[in-house]
Amino acid sequence: MSARAQTYLWLAQRASAAILALCVAVHLATMIYAIRGGLSAAEILARTRGHAGWLAFYSTFVLAVAVHAPIGLRPVLGEWLRWRGASRDLCLAALALLLAGLGMRAVLGVFL
Amino acid sequence: MKILKVRVWRGGADGAFQPFEVPRRESQTVLDVVTYIQRALEPALAYRFACRVGMCGSCAMTVNGVPRWTCRTHVDAALKNEDELTIGPLRNLPVIRDLVTDMREFFDKWARARGNFEGNKTRRDDFAKVLPQSEDRKQIDAAIECIGCAVCYASCDVVAWNPEYLGPAALNRAWTLIKDPRDQKGRERLRAVAGDAGCHACHTHLSCTERCPKHISPTRGIAGLKRATIFAFAGRPS
Numbered sequence: 334m335s336a337r338a339q340t341y342l343w344l345a346q347r348a349s350a351a352i353l354a355l356c357v358a359v360h361l362a363t364m365i366y367a368i369r370g371g372l373s374a375a376e377i378l379a380r381t382r383g384h385a386g387w388l389a390f391y392s393t394f395v396l397a398v399a400v401h402a403p404i405g406l407r408p409v410l411g412e413w414l415r416w417r418g419a420s421r422d423l424c425l426a427a428l429a430l431l432l433a434g435l436g437m438r439a440v441l442g443v444f445l
Numbered sequence: 446m447k448i449l450k451v452r453v454w455r456g457g458a459d460g461a462f463q464p465f466e467v468p469r470r471e472s473q474t475v476l477d478v479v480t481y482i483q484r485a486l487e488p489a490l491a492y493r494f495a496c497r498v499g500m501c502g503s504c505a506m507t508v509n510g511v512p513r514w515t516c517r518t519h520v521d522a523a524l525k526n527e528d529e530l531t532i533g534p535l536r537n538l539p540v541i542r543d544l545v546t547d548m549r550e551f552f553d554k555w556a557r558a559r560g561n562f563e564g565n566k567t568r569r570d571d572f573a574k575v576l577p578q579s580e581d582r583k584q585i586d587a588a589i590e591c592i593g594c595a596v597c598y599a600s601c602d603v604v605a606w607n608p609e610y611l612g613p614a615a616l617n618r619a620w621t622l623i624k625d626p627r628d629q630k631g632r633e634r635l636r637a638v639a640g641d642a643g644c645h646a647c648h649t650h651l652s653c654t655e656r657c658p659k660h661i662s663p664t665r666g667i668a669g670l671k672r673a674t675i676f677a678f679a680g681r682p683s
Contacts, residue, residue, distance in 0.1 A: 334640060334641070336635065336636040336639035336640055336674065336677075336678055337678040337679070339639050339640035339641065339645050339674075340639055340645070340674040340675060340677075340678040340679055341678075341679060342645070343645045343671060343674070344675060344679060408607075408641070408646060408648075411606075411607060411641065412603070412606035412607050413606070417641070
């Protein structure tokens with residue numbers, strides 16, 4: 334992998350970490366605040382369906398996870414399992430797509 | 446006379462520790478202990494040293510689990526609350542025999558990181574003017590006193606997990622050259638130190654910074670290299 338590609342990977346990892354720090358904090362704070370008196374599935378859906386703000390927030394969250402997790406797994410696989418090379422990167426790209434797909438399915442599930 | 450119990454590594458990678466008893470002396474260094482063993486108890490003991498004053502970087506060993514420069518490490522400091530000294534070869538380097546490791550890979554990585562200065566002036570040109578108070582010069586000052594002892598390299602877990610990793614010392618050297626305004630090969634050097642074997646592989650454990658006997662922070666230099674790769678490569682054709 335070229336120096337340029339590696340630099341972009343590192344940048345993407347750092348940028349997605351910054352986004353995740355914010356998203357996780359907002360997500361946890363919102364959950365704790367909203368669930369104090371109990372919250373049913375119907376009440377959750379009533380708030381999220383058709384709400385563009387929640388769609389944008391959780392789409393950002395999911396895409397940041399899809400970027401961050403595979404890049405973070407890359408050195409773990411290399412250092413612990415000695416798995417390097419193109420096969421590792423292809424599998425991690427597939428993992429990124431899987432995370433994005435499953436995550437967006439969940440986000441759209443509570444939006445539509 | 447007080448006696449110090451010492452265990453010293455004997456043999457190659459599959460060797461074992463051999464016990465010795467050494468007279469305990471005031472202000473005794475770990476290198477003093479090893480030298481006593483070789484001169485009085487076991488003439489065949491192999492170890493490496495040269496200057497004995499913390500300049501040459503050749504006497505580093507693992508002392509009670511910690512990589513240290515043995516000529517400047519007092520036995521008191523190495524023992525802490527233990528009553529036995531355990532001295533072995535440096536980690537992450539092949540053991541030749543006893544306390545002597547093969548340093549070739551360590552120094553080859555300096556070359557791979559393009560650790561050689563490459564200027565473009567001749568002796569007929571005027572001196573380059575690098576102001577002592579300039580930011581670049583200050584950053585070089587903080588990193589330039591490396592003696593090549595490999596304590597940082599032996600302390601680094603990333604080297605243990607990823608044998609291709611250039612290691613803290615080589616990357617620190619590259620950093621001093623990146624900040625040197627006289628050097629002409631910055632971009633090529635950044636290309637050499639970027640990626641899985643270079644600065645981006647650092648986990649920022651800070652073991653190198655914690656253990657460097659010269660109080661250099663290779664971690665700081667490696668972070669600087671990461672930032673420099675952004676300006677060199679991101680958004681531009683490589």
